[in-house]
Amino acid sequence: MERIIAKYYIETPYELEKAAAVLAGEQSSGTFVAVPGETEELKQRFAARVEKITPMESVSEPAIPGATAKPGAMYHRANIEVSWSIENFGYNLPVMVSTLQGNLYEITQFTGLKLMDIELPSSYADNFIGPRFGIAGSKKSAGVEGRPMIGTIIKPSIGLSPAETAALVKTLAEAGIDFVKDDELQSAAANSKFEDRVDAIMRVINDHAHKTGKKVMYAFNLSDEVDNMLRRYEYLVKAGATCAMVSINSVGLSGTKKICDQGELVIHGHRNGWGMLNRHPLLGIEFPAYQKIWRLAGVDQLHVNGIANKFWESDDSVVRSIEACLKPLFNQQNPIPVVSSGQWGGQAFETWRRTQTTDLLYMAGGGIMAHPDGPTGGVIALQQAWEGAVKGLSLAQTAQQYPEFGHSVEKFGNK
Amino acid sequence: MERIIAKYYIETPYELEKAAAVLAGEQSSGTFVAVPGETEELKQRFAARVEKITPMESVSEPAIPGATAKPGAMYHRANIEVSWSIENFGYNLPVMVSTLQGNLYEITQFTGLKLMDIELPSSYADNFIGPRFGIAGSKKSAGVEGRPMIGTIIKPSIGLSPAETAALVKTLAEAGIDFVKDDELQSAAANSKFEDRVDAIMRVINDHAHKTGKKVMYAFNLSDEVDNMLRRYEYLVKAGATCAMVSINSVGLSGTKKICDQGELVIHGHRNGWGMLNRHPLLGIEFPAYQKIWRLAGVDQLHVNGIANKFWESDDSVVRSIEACLKPLFNQQNPIPVVSSGQWGGQAFETWRRTQTTDLLYMAGGGIMAHPDGPTGGVIALQQAWEGAVKGLSLAQTAQQYPEFGHSVEKFGNK
Numbered sequence: 044m045e046r047i048i049a050k051y052y053i054e055t056p057y058e059l060e061k062a063a064a065v066l067a068g069e070q071s072s073g074t075f076v077a078v079p080g081e082t083e084e085l086k087q088r089f090a091a092r093v094e095k096i097t098p099m100e101s102v103s104e105p106a107i108p109g110a111t112a113k114p115g116a117m118y119h120r121a122n123i124e125v126s127w128s129i130e131n132f133g134y135n136l137p138v139m140v141s142t143l144q145g146n147l148y149e150i151t152q153f154t155g156l157k158l159m160d161i162e163l164p165s166s167y168a169d170n171f172i173g174p175r176f177g178i179a180g181s182k183k184s185a186g187v188e189g190r191p192m193i194g195t196i197i198k199p200s201i202g203l204s205p206a207e208t209a210a211l212v213k214t215l216a217e218a219g220i221d222f223v224k225d226d227e228l229q230s231a232a233a234n235s236k237f238e239d240r241v242d243a244i245m246r247v248i249n250d251h252a253h254k255t256g257k258k259v260m261y262a263f264n265l266s267d268e269v270d271n272m273l274r275r276y277e278y279l280v281k282a283g284a285t286c287a288m289v290s291i292n293s294v295g296l297s298g299t300k301k302i303c304d305q306g307e308l309v310i311h312g313h314r315n316g317w318g319m320l321n322r323h324p325l326l327g328i329e330f331p332a333y334q335k336i337w338r339l340a341g342v343d344q345l346h347v348n349g350i351a352n353k354f355w356e357s358d359d360s361v362v363r364s365i366e367a368c369l370k371p372l373f374n375q376q377n378p379i380p381v382v383s384s385g386q387w388g389g390q391a392f393e394t395w396r397r398t399q400t401t402d403l404l405y406m407a408g409g410g411i412m413a414h415p416d417g418p419t420g421g422v423i424a425l426q427q428a429w430e431g432a433v434k435g436l437s438l439a440q441t442a443q444q445y446p447e448f449g450h451s452v453e454k455f456g457n458k
Numbered sequence: 459m460e461r462i463i464a465k466y467y468i469e470t471p472y473e474l475e476k477a478a479a480v481l482a483g484e485q486s487s488g489t490f491v492a493v494p495g496e497t498e499e500l501k502q503r504f505a506a507r508v509e510k511i512t513p514m515e516s517v518s519e520p521a522i523p524g525a526t527a528k529p530g531a532m533y534h535r536a537n538i539e540v541s542w543s544i545e546n547f548g549y550n551l552p553v554m555v556s557t558l559q560g561n562l563y564e565i566t567q568f569t570g571l572k573l574m575d576i577e578l579p580s581s582y583a584d585n586f587i588g589p590r591f592g593i594a595g596s597k598k599s600a601g602v603e604g605r606p607m608i609g610t611i612i613k614p615s616i617g618l619s620p621a622e623t624a625a626l627v628k629t630l631a632e633a634g635i636d637f638v639k640d641d642e643l644q645s646a647a648a649n650s651k652f653e654d655r656v657d658a659i660m661r662v663i664n665d666h667a668h669k670t671g672k673k674v675m676y677a678f679n680l681s682d683e684v685d686n687m688l689r690r691y692e693y694l695v696k697a698g699a700t701c702a703m704v705s706i707n708s709v710g711l712s713g714t715k716k717i718c719d720q721g722e723l724v725i726h727g728h729r730n731g732w733g734m735l736n737r738h739p740l741l742g743i744e745f746p747a748y749q750k751i752w753r754l755a756g757v758d759q760l761h762v763n764g765i766a767n768k769f770w771e772s773d774d775s776v777v778r779s780i781e782a783c784l785k786p787l788f789n790q791q792n793p794i795p796v797v798s799s800g801q802w803g804g805q806a807f808e809t810w811r812r813t814q815t816t817d818l819l820y821m822a823g824g825g826i827m828a829h830p831d832g833p834t835g836g837v838i839a840l841q842q843a844w845e846g847a848v849k850g851l852s853l854a855q856t857a858q859q860y861p862e863f864g865h866s867v868e869k870f871g872n873k
Contacts, residue, residue, distance in 0.1 A: 070643065072614040085617035089647065107738050109770025130648035131616055137681040137708035138645045141730050145642055145705070148733025149769035149799075199487040201546055202500035227560055228485065230553045232504065233545035266552040269684055269716040290560070293552035295710005301684040315556050318563025319735065319742050323522050326741070327734050354564035355524025384564075 045164035046126040048094060049143045049332075054105065054120045054155030054325055056112035059096050062152040063123050067091035070147055071127065089131055095124040105154035106325035118154050120325075134170040136296055136339060144328065155325030158332045167339065168373035174343040176309045177376025178402045181343060184285045184309060185221040185260040190433070191403040192260075192379070193425045194222030195411040195418075201229045208235065209243035211418070215411070216251040216259045218419035219426065222404060224262035227290050227315045237263070237275055245282040262288035262311035262344075269298050273305075280307050286344075291337055292316035303341025311381070312342035322355060330364040338372050344404055345378045350393045353385030362397045369400060379404050386410055387455040388428030388448055392441075395432040405429065415450045424451040460579035461541040463509060464558045464747075469520065469535045469570030469740055471527035474511050477567040478538050482506035485562055486542065504546055510539040520569035521740035533569050535740075549585035551711055551754060559743065570740025573747045582754065583788035589758040591724045592791025593817045596758060599700045599724060600636040600675040605848070606818040607675075607794070608840045609637030610826040610833075616643045620650050624658035626833070630826070631666040631674045633834035634841065637819060639677035642705050642730045652678070652690055660697040677703035677726035677759075684713050688720075695722050701759075706752055707731035718756025726796070727757035737770060745779040753787055759819055760793045765808045768800030777812045784815060794819050801825050802870040803843030803863055807856075810847040820844070830865045839866040 055062035071091040072081055099120040105112070112118075132138040144158055176184065185192055195215060197208055212223055231237040244261055252258040265275040265287045272294070279287055288311040291299050303310050320327040334345055347364035348356045361382075368380040382394060382403050387410030394403070411421030427448040431441025442449040470477035486506040487496055514535040520527070527533075547553040559573055591599065600607055610630060612623055627638055646652040659676055667673040680690040680702045687709070694702055703726040706714050718725050735742040749760055762779035763771045776797075783795040797809065797818050802825030809818070826836030842863040846856025857864040 072617050081614045081617075085614060088649075089614075089617040109737055128648075131643065133646060133648070135645055135682050135686075137683075137705055137710075137713075138643070138679075140708040141642045141681065141705045141728075144734065145708070145730035146733070146769070148731070148737060149763075149771065150733075151768070151770045199496045199500060199504075202487050202496075202504040227556045228546065228553070230550055231548060233543075233548070234503075264553075266556065267550050267712070268552075268719075269712050271550075272712065290552055290556045293555040293560070293710075294712045295552075295708075295714070297682070297684050297687065297709045297714075298552075298712030298716070299710070301713070304683075313556075315560035316563065318561070318565075319559065322524055322563060323738055323741055326738055348564075353566070354561070355566045356564065 045129045045166055047129060047139070047164060048124050048126045048162040049158060050160040051123050051125065052120070052157045052159050052325065053123055053153055054118050055153050056105070056110055056116040056118050057152050059098060059119055059121045063093040063096055063125065065150055065152045066147050067093050067125050069150055070142055070145065071131065089128065092126045093123060094126050097122040107154055107323070109151060110154040111151045120155070122159070129164055129166065134167065136300065136336065140296065140336065148326070157325055158328045160329070160331045161335050163335065165373065168375070171339040172341060173338050173372065173375030174341055174378050175303070175306050175376070176343045178379040179376065181260070181309050181379045181404065184258065186257045187221050189401065190426070190429050191401045191405040192221040193422060194224065194404050194406040195220060196224050196226055196406060196408040197229070198226070198408050198412050200226035201232055202234070204234050205240040205243035208240060209247045212244050212259070212261065213247045214418050215422060216247060218422035220259060220422045222260045222262070224288055224311060225264035227264060227313045230264045230266055237265070238278055241278060241282050241284065245284055249283050258285060260286045260309065262286045264288045264290070265302070266290040266294050269301060272298065272302055276302060276305055276308065285309055286311055288313055290315055291342065292320070296336070296340060299342065300340040309343045310341065311344040312337055312346065312378070314346045318355070330360070331367040334364070334367050334378065335372060338375065338378055343378055344381050346381045346383060348384045349382040349386045350390040351385065358393070365398050365400070365403070369402060381406060388425045388451050389438060389456060391428035391432040392438050401429070401433065410451070410455060415454050416447055420447045420450060424448040460544045460581055462544060462554070462579060463539050463541045463577040464573060465575040466538050466540065467535070467572045467574050467740065468538055468568055469533050470568050471520070471525055471531040471533050472567050474513060474534055474536045474538070478508040478511055478540065480565055480567045481562050482508050482540050484565060485557055485560065486546065504543065507541045508538065509541050512537040522569055522738070524566060525569040526566045535570070537574070544579055544581065549582065551715065551751065555711065555751065563741070572740055573743045575744070575746045576750050578750065580788065583790070586754040587756060588753050588787065588790030589756055589793050590718070590721050590791070591758045593794040594791065596675070596724050596794045596819065599673065601672045602636050604816065605841070605844050606816045606820040607636040608837060609639065609819050609821040610635060611639050611641055611798070611821060611823040612644070613641070613823050613827050615641035616647055618650065620655040620658035623650065623655060624662045627659050627674070627676065628662045629833050630837060631662060633837035635674060635837045637675045637677070639703055639726060640679035642679060642728045645679045645681055652680070653693055656693060656697050656699065660699055664698050673700060675701045675724065677701045679703045679705070680717070681705040681709050684716060687713065687717055691717060691720055691723065700724055701726055703728055705730055706757065707735070711751070711755060714757065715755040724758045725756065726759040727752055727761065727793070729761045733770070745775070746782040749779070749782050749793065750787060753790065753793055758793055759796050761796045761798060763799045764797040764801045765805040765812070766800065773808070780813050780815070780818070784817060796821060803840045803866050804853060804871060806843035806847040807853050816844070816848065825866070825870060830869050831862055835862045835865060839863040
């Protein structure tokens with residue numbers, strides 16, 4: 044019978060074998076005392092199995108509190124692998140998450156536990172379609188080839204009217220932008236009703252497409268309750284929109300999958316709230332595991348922060364996240380990594396050097412909107428940055444050859 | 459205009475006022491550079507506002523990594539309050555969560571950030587019904603008055619067939635149990651199809667109700683994708699079930715609310731995954747804030763761990779969680795606190811002493827199923843424990859007067 048394997052990074056004041064066995068017991072057939080009915084046959088079929096324990100360093104202070112340990116105890120770290128038969132939960136994503144990421148974080152035997160990766164059996168490919176559009180579909184829809192999609196976020200995050208937003212989109216479209224998105228804080232503010240914003244923006248985008256053949260992709264934030272999201276989705280389809288944005292952590296797995304399953308729009312998965320799940324090195328979940336869950340749900344575009352971002356995340360972690368999105372999962376479409384946070388074009392060089400890919404949605408907010416030559420200059424500067432980077436030019440060489448990117452460097456280069 | 463207030467416990471190497479201002483800016487109209495369109499009028503209407511800063515202790519080591527701080531910096535802790543106009547997101551729960559719990563956890567100015575509580579404006583009462591059943595509806599449905607509902611979890615968590623599960627439910631019903639639930643790991647295992655389990659169990663429960671007038675509440679774990687949950691919900695209603703269980707973190711906010719909105723079944727909200735969101739003292743969310751979000755979604759029963767539980771959570775935290783559920787929110791029904799984890803009746807005394815309430819769903823898994831006199835003895839022992847506690851007897855006195863509880867003490871008293 045096929046099994047799902049979860050890889051954890053753990054810390055425990057107990058023997059590693061014992062702590063791992065508690066995890067496996069708690070998350071399958073065990074409880075705190077033996078109970079009638081827990082037969083050998085049942086255990087054989089449904090018990091989680093500790094597959095592998097790789098001891099790592101030991102430390103003298105626990106990473107997170109709540110363990111029962113003797114004074115002076117050492118805390119042992121390890122990478123462990125635990126497996127479950129797919130007979131336990133089949134192809135039910137929420138129950139898979141409850142099994143792999145449920146009560147185990149509360150177990151006193153651990154002073155640290157992070158889900159690092161998941162290995163899915165091949166039958167999952169028959170039960171989950173994955174991203175309908177992914178990299179190829181996103182780029183094709185926006186008419187982009189041979190370079191990253193260049194995108195931006197409407198800023199100020201919240202407060203602009205539909206007309207003001209549409210005017211900005213017009214400027215950006217004329218500047219050659221590929222992608223624009225609502226901020227995750229904006230869905231339907233008092234002065235920007237969702238439908239009004241769609242009408243105003245799609246008028247601009249459809250006009251521009253009619254004139255130029257290029258349809259700018261706009262990710263409208265439809266995050267809300269299920270029925271409202273479905274209503275908004277239909278509205279978007281009728282208006283000729285190509286993309287919808289979901290704040291995946293806030294909406295949750297079942298709601299997000301319901302939206303992905305509609306299959307007509309590219310789904311932009313915004314991971315706001317991610318810091319809560321990931322920032323501690325020994326609590327929560329790492330992106331390689333996280334992105335697999337959302338790929339199964341069908342998300343087409345996934346945020347990964349960016350090189351030298353304004354947030355806490357390290358470049359190494361960002362590079363790992365980009366690589367995770369670009370690794371194959373069965374024969375499914377790959378989600379396009381959404382590079383964002385404090386980006387202005389200067390990071391294109393290091394991003395290219397470390398990932399050697401243009402299969403990115405490369406987003407700049409302030410980096411475009413606050414460009415010295417205005418948003419038009421901002422879009423051009425980003426295209427120039429990537430052109431330079433892929434050609435093998437340095438940042439300085441690119442700044443010299445391309446005036447708009449040069450102005451970016453003057454304004455943002457010391458950030 | 460009404461405002462929503464969020465209370466955070468923060469840690470920062472920066473001046474408290476500066477760090478708080480960054481949070482407010484990031485989560486409303488600001489970005490990393492000033493942008494055109496960010497007018498004073500717009501800021502006035504949509505900017506988040508730092509309402510209050512209460513400095514706390516300073517420490518020499520950061521609680522979580524990722525901050526940009528000078529070597530030797532001190533890390534200042536504070537309770538802060540930030541408010542947003544409801545014009546920003548209205549009555550959209552996912553966008554409210556993205557605003558109050560979104561990118562802010564990734565801000566480098568913080569080395570710790572926890573959402574402690576939320577104050578909701580009164581217009582929320584007109585837009586969210588809250589729990590349809592709550593404490594009163596749950597107790598009434600199960601025929602319980604003047605004492606906690608006594609419940610148990612089917613153990614082994616996973617592996618029993620529908621017939622085996624139903625046989626156990628029969629034993630428990632005859633012993634006088636009020637409530638039984640699926641484990642969160644069990645929804646539809648290979649040997650326990652959801653519908654088959656419903657058929658087998660509801661036959662027992664309906665028979666028992668027919669004979670005795672008492673309908674045992676069974677929380678069937680319908681957690682899954684939205685359409686499957688709705689299908690299962692309908693199946694439950696037709697079968698005469700009174701309750702459905704949702705793993706709220708795994709299913710997510712939109713999916714859970716969709717289920718609560720059906721309004722015919724009591725919704726048992728299982729918070730597995732909670733440790734990931736809460737275990738670190740300076741990362742994530744505290745229960746007083748968390749439970750409000752799920753009350754707005756309409757969850758009727760909410761897990762709070764229990765006194766002397768088998769997990770990491772302290773008694774103080776459990777008591778605070780019970781109190782949070784019992785505090786009024788508008789004029790809505792209160793969710794019934796689900797006390798569980800390592801409970802066997804011995805904790806009834808301390809639970810009563812500290813909360814003085816019987817408005818609880820008091821759950822014991824192994825504590826009932828592994829009772830020396832069998833599950834029947836386990837149920838009786840729990841009722842006796844609560845009877846003794848409410849009468850003002852001590853554990854020892856209750857053990858002496860009531861034989862089944864006495865046997866519990868012999869078996870579990872040293873745990």
